[in-house]
Amino acid sequence: MGLIHPPRLFPPTRNLDSPSVGAAIxxxxxxxxxxxxxxxxxxxxxxxxxxxxxxRVE
Incomplete structure (x- = not known):
């Protein structure tokens, strides 16, 4: 969780240019x-x- 602190952003997956169309994740x-x-x-x-x-709750 260290990468998603205050801005609440997941960084992009490195070297993933064309993901599978039917990916279940x-x-x-x-x-x-x-x-x-x-x-x-x-x-x-x-x-x-x-x-x-x-x-996160507001």
Whole structure:
């Protein structure tokens, strides 16, 4: 999440000039994209996994 602080922008995916038409994921091909909801995943020793989804509220 360090890249999306105050401006709330995802940087574009590097070297992605022609994305697949039927891609099942939301990609950022050429210019930054503004976001209000972000995931955060943490993986620890022994199989400990934590997932959080955070949304900006006004």
């Amino acid at each position: 939301d990609i950022v091909p050429r210019e930054a994209k503004r976001v209000d909801t972000v995931p955060s995943n943490s993986f620890g020793f022994g199989g400990t996994i934590a997932n959080t989804v955070m949304r």
